[in-house]
Every structure is written in C-alpha cells, then in structure tokens.
Amino acid sequence: xKAPTLPLDRAxxxxxDGIVQAERLYHRLVLVAxxxxxxxxxxxxAVSAHTAVPVVNVGLELSRRMLEFAAHExxxxxxxxxxxxxxxxxxxxxxxxxxxxxxxxxxLHQDPLRLLQGLSRDRTVVAxxxxxxxxxxxxxxxxxxxxxxxxxxxxxxxxxxxxxxxMP
Numbered sequence: 001x002k003a004p005t006l007p008l009d010r011a012x013x014x015x016x017d018g019i020v021q022a023e024r025l026y027h028r029l030v031l032v033a034x035x036x037x038x039x040x041x042x043x044x045x046a047v048s049a050h051t052a053v054p055v056v057n058v059g060l061e062l063s064r065r066m067l068e069f070a071a072h073e074x075x076x077x078x079x080x081x082x083x084x085x086x087x088x089x090x091x092x093x094x095x096x097x098x099x100x101x102x103x104x105x106x107x108l109h110q111d112p113l114r115l116l117q118g119l120s121r122d123r124t125v126v127a128x129x130x131x132x133x134x135x136x137x138x139x140x141x142x143x144x145x146x147x148x149x150x151x152x153x154x155x156x157x158x159x160x161x162x163x164x165x166x167m168p
Contacts, residue, residue, distance in 0.1 A: 011039055011161045012046035015126060018159045019047075019094060022124050027155045029120035031129040031138070038162030040128040044096050047126070053092060058127075059099040061085050075109045079118070086119050095119070097127040104140060104147040113138065113151040133158045 011032075018030040032040045041055075048055045065081045066074045082103075086095050103112035119125050131140040133153055141148040 009043070009046060011043035011159070012050070014159045014161075015043055015047050016050070018157050019124055019126060022120075022157050025155060025157065027117045027120045028124040029116055029155070030124065030126045030157045030159060031116075032126060032159050032161050033129045033132050033138075034161035035132075036130055040130075040161050041098050043161055044098050044126065044128060048096055051094065053094050053096055055096040055098050056085055056088075057099045058082070058085065058097050059102045062102055071107075075107070078103070078108050078110050079115060082115060082119065086123070086125070092123065094124045094126065097125060100127055101130070101147070104149065106146065111151075112140070112149075113156070117155065129158075132160065 015030065015032055022028040022030050032043060034040050044055050047053070062078070062081055062085065065084070066077060069077050097116075100112065100116075102108070103110055103115060116125055116127055129138070129140065131138060133139075136153050138151040138153040138156060138158065139149070140151070
C-alpha cells in the first residue's frame with residue numbers, strides 16, 4: 001500500500017498504521033472500535049480518500065441482497081452474500097467495511113467476529129465496530145442492548161476511536 005500523500009487526522013493515521021501491522025497477522029482484521037458518533041465512519045472515509053479504497057456500507061448492501069430471499073433463508077445467506085460484497089474489491093488487498101450492525105441481528109444467528117475473521121484470511125479487512133476492547137475481551141454494544149455481545153479478542157487488532165461511552 002502506498003503511503004498517503006495528505007495529512008490524516010489521528011484516527012485515520014492509526015487505522016493506516018493498523019493496516020500495516022495487520023499484514024503480519026493470520027487474521028488481517030482491524031476493528032475501528034468506539035461508540036456511536038465517535039468518528040469511526042469519518043475516519044474510514046478519510047482512509048478511503050487517501051488510499052483510494054472504497055468504503056462498503058455493509059448494512060445497506062447486505063440488506064439489498066437479502067431482499068430476494070425469504071426470511072427463513074436469510075441466515076444461511078449472510079456469509080455468501082458478505083463474501084460477494086468483499087469480492088467486489090477483487091484485486092485489492094484491503095477492504096473497508098462500515099455500518100456492520102446488521103451482522104449482529106439476532107434473527108440472522110451469526111457470529112459477527114468470526115465472519116469478519118473469515119473474510120480477513122485473504123485480505124486486510126478494516127471494519128467499524130460499535131464497542132470497545134476491555135481486558136482482552138471485545139465488547140459490542142452495552143449490557144441490556146439487544147445486540148450486546150462479548151468476544152475473545154485474540155487475533156484482532158483494535159484501533160480505538162474516541163472514547164467508548166455507554167450507548168443509550
């Protein structure tokens with residue numbers, strides 16, 4: 001990846017540094033973690049502008065593709081459809097994913113972290129994650145939130161953006 005030519009803000013610079021570090025990992029996964037409104041999307045947009053790697057709006061694109069399937073078939077289609085979204089970036093070593101909240105929908109019965117790790121075997125995946133890293137555990141949302149989850153943070157590079165405040 002060529003070095004950016006314009007100055008990046010701190011969060012975007014940290015993401016670019018994370019991308020470089022991830023090249024040495026088995027799972028080339030970089031999670032941009034922070035609360036809603038912390039600047040994750042803005043940072044991904046800045047990285048996109050400086051690297052010419054487009055940002056994929058997972059929620060929008062995945063939901064569009066799932067419309068053609070009956071509700072009871074959608075859970076089985078998440079992985080292949082997500083793989084298709086990432087394949088669009090064919091020829092690129094990096095994919096930037098934003099708005100991944102749909103992956104946490106309980107009706108889809110997915111393990112979002114495992115999905116992202118699977119995608120990151122062949123390319124570096126950078127994804128916005130609404131949560132934080134706490135003592136080796138990756139948290140998504142807060143306790144009481146319907147999509148709250150805790151995941152082991154092994155083999156995951158986390159770039160914190162802003163501070164993680166309790167979500168409403």
